[in-house]
Amino acid sequence: MSNVESKTALVKYIFLDIVGYSFNRTVEAQTDIISTLNTIIQTTLTEEGLKQENMILLPTGDGICIALINLIDPYDLHISIGIKILSKLEDYNLNQPSIERIFKIRIGINENYDNIISDINGRENVAGTGINIAQRIMDSAEANQLLIGQSVYEKLAQRSKYSKAFISFKKKIKHGIELHFFRYINNNIAGLNSEVFIQEKTVETYPKFIAIYCSLLIILKKQIYEFSSPGGNYALMLTISYLTEDIINYNNASDIDKKNFNSKLMRYEIDSLKGAYKAFKSTHFWVLADAWSYQESETEIYKWRSQFKNDYLTLIPEAEEKLFLENPNILEEVNEIIKNIFPNFYKI
Template sequence: MDVVGHWKLLLDEQRDAQRRLSKIVRDTKPARAAEAAGNLISIPTGDRMALVFFHSLEAPVQCALEIARGLKKEPNMQLRMEIHRGSVHQVRDVNDRPNVAGAGINTAQRVTDCGNPGHILLSKRVALDLAQSRRWRGHLHELGECPVKHGVPLSVVNFYSHQIGNPHVPTKIRLAQAKQARAKRLPTTCRFV
């Protein structure tokens, strides 16, 4: 997850925003339960925070929903969240704290970068798994491909309901779709010599 506009805040405001977000996250039932079971690694990194859940597909979704509800009490804090399921390796950071590395965490960050404030974006992989449940199916809205690092396309799904999430197409995806539409309309010319 990513605090939008964090870099614009003064240092004490950044610290306060991180403290408030950490409290919201710690107060979620899925995070508390996963942490108690040893199935969660939390990684705060300034304006971002990664919650790596092990052994559960629904816990990250439930956690995102509870965080979104908690943010309703924080109107000045804008967050964009992502959920991806992929391989990670547990490692120790330079301070000997638990951390993760691997394609899973890298892809999750790229999914986040596709969103705007309020979005809960899912990788297509997660959405396909969640679509098997009646509980989640109605909240999944296909967005198509989002160009990420090095222009590589990533299939993204928007998760929202009437009360939670952002129903609008993210700016990055809207611009990419407009660019594709313009490219299709360009006339093709041939010259024979």
């Protein structure tokens, strides 16, 4: 067994990703917005005069983690970088003619003494609690919000510039651990989402529609992956949303009504997932978009937007844990109802 020397450093993290990265965007548009984000980040870091040896940039696919190594001053360097990135993104969006290439990000900021390591490719990387919490904090943010961790807040809150600029939140994460984070509010910063939460969404119990919809995302995960495509996600979301309503209505029906059940999907002469997807996918894009907008409002799924990644087709890990905690047998129950309503639903 080899003994690798451990190098510990104070690391300030700016963890960010693109909201709705792949949702209804072509591959070319996805490539362009990644390039744009990289340019904005590189420009911001250059303007700050940061040296390469004091930072590690960790791409995450649709985002990046900026790790600042042993930089004590300025004390608010991490939040300052986050603010500048948001402001530059706002300028870009205001001058971008292509709707597909307009995008938003979410930012989580944290700091901690973590380990500087070499990854499997021999490059410098970071491991430790600080970077893990930074990602958890980012995952709690919505579009163009900037959230900070407890360790950052304790330093910033003592400064007059930030003394009344944060709103406190708590939520349960993996293994029942409570995450305490703070949302930065400043109406004078361009690009920063400073709309105030009415309440923290994750503390509520899932209503029936959300619980069943989420269970269907798990049950149909493989099929969703196969059918998902730019412009086709509305078709999938409508199919799953209508199926959710069918399951609720069937479950509430009497035994007699169940024998002659009036399914919402069957009105479109649909009896399988593939059939549903094809039927909706053949519809004009803007008709689908309008239909989903109506469905999103009627079902109030938008109130639970924070439980999904990018679109309404993938759950965040905490949402899956919450679902099973509140409804341990929901997958079996939903599967049984689907088989009763649509015997051929899973046939490809």
